[in-house]
Amino acid sequence: MLTNFKTWLNDRTGYQKMLGLYSNRVLPNGPSWAATTASCMLWMFVVVLLTGLVLLSSFSPSASSAWASVFYIEQQPAGSFLRGLHYFGAQALIILFGLHTMRVLLSAAFRSPRELVWITGLLLIPLLMVWAVTGNPLPATQKGYAQIDVEANILGSSPVIGPFARQILIGGDSVGNLTLTHLSFLHMALLPLIVISLTIFHIWQMFRHAPTDKELPPEMVEGAARYWPDQSIRNWSVFAVVFGIVAWLAYTVGAPLELPADPELHHIARPEWYFLFLFELRRYFPPELEIIATMVIPTVAMIFLLLLPFIDRVCSQRASAILRFVIVAAFAASWTWLTFTSLNRDWNDAELQASRLEEEKLRERVHALADAGIPPEGASFLLASDPKIQGPILFERHCASCHSHVDENGEGIAAKEQKAPNLYGFASRDWVKTVLDPEGWTAEHMFGNTELAESDMSYGVVDGLPDVAEDLPKLIAALSAEAELPYQVDQDTADADIIAEGLEFLQSEDNCAMCHKVYDAGENGIGPELTLYGSRSWLRDFISNPAHDRFYANDNNYMTAFAPDRNHPERNTLDEKSIDLLVDWLRQDWYEPETPAVTTDEKP
Amino acid sequence: MQRRTLLIRGCQAIAAAIMAVLFVPIGRFISAPLFRKSQSSSGAQRVAKLGQLEVGKPMQVPIIGKRQDGWTLYPDSVIGKVWLIRRNEEAENPEECKVDAYSAVCPHIGCGINHSPDKNHFICPCHGAVFDEQGAKMNLEEPGYNNPSPRGMDSLICKVVNSDDGDDFWVEVEYEQFQIGLSEQIKK
Incomplete structure (x- = not known):
């Protein structure tokens, strides 16, 4: 049945003659291990093509979604493995290409009549390089963007056609949407077409000039062997090893997905x-x-x-x-x-290494955020809208000239000149406790260097309040609870009774409300309003305009008003979004992935 | 000849192993959409204030929820539409308030169902499926009319609840999506 079908198929197609080109080849000098590079390359090429084809099914070449779609591929079953095969397979192909070319050179296999085999093979070298260059920036990572930018500028520096070629490749002046669609076109359509055509020509010519058993019966020449299966088993064995290494790398290491492209990020391109x-x-x-x-x-x-x-x-x-x-x-x-000189120089470049380390931290954070979902604005928005990342940057730029942000271990952002309080844990119980203590109030790292060092708070006004000794812990809990700090929510819920009592104390006009407005009690004018003290809205309003009646009023000569004019945002130092980011960061109100139960047997 | 067969079997075995390492993951990757869970239910959500609804007069409200579209998460997206009909004047005790909610997805082929105030019935503009005030399938007194819908409109769990400050009432709907084209109501 099968034999009949084969006969019929051969009658119609003549496929056995085609296969014969392969199986009837003979090797005049016998099989060799060195000759395996050609077949290895061909099959690695097939692996890279196939995996690329599959990845293409879920890739979106657009500046806002490319990174997200690659991240999505990584989350899919076997997605990470397939992407790893594509990534390491391509690199294996480059190595194999080098080895193959050197072998052909050494064995002088380019000699007549195989000149065209040699030339088409050589033409594949620049094509393969362009193939790699056009593939690396496709996930729209900062690294990929920086690489293609430099490579396009190198292209642009070539004489006469350079600037035009660069403009067409990039699709404009700077890397963006059109760059990605152009690179996809080159990487997934044009280059595969050209490379496959050249490869077919290359192999066809090689078969054409290979000795077959008609010319050279193997039993007649000593040391000769048939290609199939004597050479084939060597080819397949070597390919199995190479493929095994690639698959192992793909499985254990995987293809990297660096930080999404963001013009704010500083990246040292290599x-x-x-x-x-x-x-x-x-x-x-x-x-x-x-x-x-x-x-x-x-x-x-x-x-x-x-x-x-x-x-x-x-x-x-x-x-x-x-x-x-x-x-x-x-x-x-x-x-x-x-290569090694360059690697060695980079390895000893402290600035580069520090920058890479910083990027690695950011990358981990972005991956954690992306796990929770990537918004329509794209992955770079994750970075731009994350208080944990943007908070320290904004603080350092706008606040750290006077304020510090240093935790109990002394780590964090030091003030350039400590003229104002350390804002770490603002409005937390520890913070409130320090502020209510005259010694804490006047401390160097709190209000000691401000004009408020002379305020009533520094003279122990709190200690003079009736029943304060007994009520102080309640007061602290209540005032801190006004902030509704996310990291204190469990404590606040547990202490609801104490907080309710403390709030009464706060609102009593014999106590805090003497000088502060607390909900309906008290008046603005002396001390800042304590209603919702340290909450999002309070902090946002305070940073926007500390000179507001609710806060320091006209006495404010301590702090810049960062956004006093709501109707004309362009006149303000900070926009609302930046203030929100700062506020969320100060309140440690940011997304944290739920960590799976950590094993605790690592305790010393 | 023995050696030759052995070598050929070796080649075949290696090729088969590599194909397996390559094609099993490809198959898993391509078939992933088949095994993805659909997130059609978004839990109970507040869709309107009771005061917005007039007794007996249907009102359409959107259902807002998270929508995961491949690699993009739309945080506040319209994930469905619902017809609300208030059945009584009660506005004191939320448990006595009666509001019905029907999915606006036509069970026939999934178009959006409209309401015709003149004729006082629901009608699907695509293939003319008609439903009465209770969401049940109805037949028009027209020659040759044949209601294409396999079932009535899909009713949803709907409750009236107190607002947080206690002065007002919210209508709360548990939105679900159902399979179309079946006479039974089966969740997607």
Whole structure:
């Protein structure tokens, strides 16, 4: 039945003749391990194509959604593994390409009649490089954006057509939506078409010039063997090992997904490891001659290699062997030296390493936030709207000239000149306790360096209040509860009774309400309003305008009003969003992923 | 010949192993949408103040909820529409207030159901399914009319609750999505 079908199919298609090209090949010198590079490359190419095709089904090439869609792929069953196969497979392909080219050079397999096999193979080198370059920025990471920006500028610096080519590649002046659609077009449509066509031509020519058993019956020549299966088993064994390494890397390490692109982020761009040699080479030329490293040397080397079959013809056997050996040795040595010099320099660059470490922290945070859902604005919005990330940046820029933000271990942001209180844990019970204590109030890190060091609070006005000794803990709990701090919510709920009593104390006009407005009790004018003290709305209003009647009123000569004019936001120092971020950060009100139960057996 | 067969079997075994490592994950990745849980229920949510509703006069309200669309999470998106009908004048005791809620998704093919105030019935503009004030399937007195809907409008759990300050009443609906085209009401 099957045999009948095969016969019928062969009658119609002639496929056995096609297969025969493969299986009837003979190897005049017998099977070899070195010759496995070709088949290894072909199959790795198929793996990269297949995984790329599958990834394409869930990828969205748009500035606001590319990162999110790649993150989504990572969350899907086997998504991370497939992306890892694509990522490491492509790098394995680059290594195999280098090895294959060197082997062909050493064995002089480019000689007549295989000149075109050699030339088409060589043309695949720049294509493969462009393929990698167009793939890396696709997830719209900050790293990818920085890389394509630099690479496009290198392209732009080439003579005559450079600026135009750059403009077309990027799709405008800066990297964005059009860059991603252009890169997708190149990476997923144009390059695959060209590379597949060249590869088919390359293999077809190679089969055409390969000896078959019609010319060379293997039993007649000593040491000869059939390609199938003597060479095939070697090919498949080596490919199994290479694929195994790639799959293992994909499974254990996986493809990275760095920080989403955000113009606010500072990223020190470096090319991928396989381009480091060109990056390093560039250093040895003065800026005006940089083009020699980035363009001239690679182009000249390429042209020389393309012409090699013809140069080789005029050389003697001995000269050819020396030439070929020198090319391979020179390339291998210079590539290795340049790459490792560059790696070594980066490794010893403290600024670069610190920046990478900082990015790694941010990356972990962004991944945690993305786990909870990426909004329609895209992944960079996660960074921009996260109080935990933006809070310290805003604080350092706008508040740290006078305020510090230092926790009990002494870690945090120090004031440039401590002129105002340490705002760590603002409105928490500890904070309120310190403020109500005259010694705490006048401490250096609290109001000691402000004009408020002379206020009634510093003279122990609280200690003079009736029944204060007994009621102070209640007062502290009640005032702190006004802030509704998320990290204190359990305590506040548990102490609801104490807080209710404390609130009565606060509202009594013999006590706090003598000088502060507390809900309906008391009046504004002396001390700041204590209704909802330290809450979101209180803090937001305070930072916007501490000179408001509710706070320091006209006495305010302590603190900048950051957004006093609500009707004209453009006149304010800070916009509402930044103030909200600062407020949420001060209140430690940010998203934290629910951590799975941590094993506690690590205790010392 | 023995050796040749052995080598061929070896090649085949390696190829099969690599194909498995490649195609099993590809299959899992591609088939993932089949196994994804749909999040059709969003729990009870407040959709209108009782005072907004006139007795016997249907009002359409949107259901707002989180919608996960692939890699994007829309935090406040319209995830459905509901018709509310207040049945009595009661406005003192929330337990006595009677409000019915019907999903605006037509059980026939999923279009949005409109209300016709003149004829006082619900009508789906796509294929003319008609429902009465109780959401039940009805037949028009027109020659050749055949109601295409397999069942009546999907009623939803609806309650009237006190507002937080206690002065007002909210209508609370538990929104669900149901499979279309079936005579039984089955959750998606």
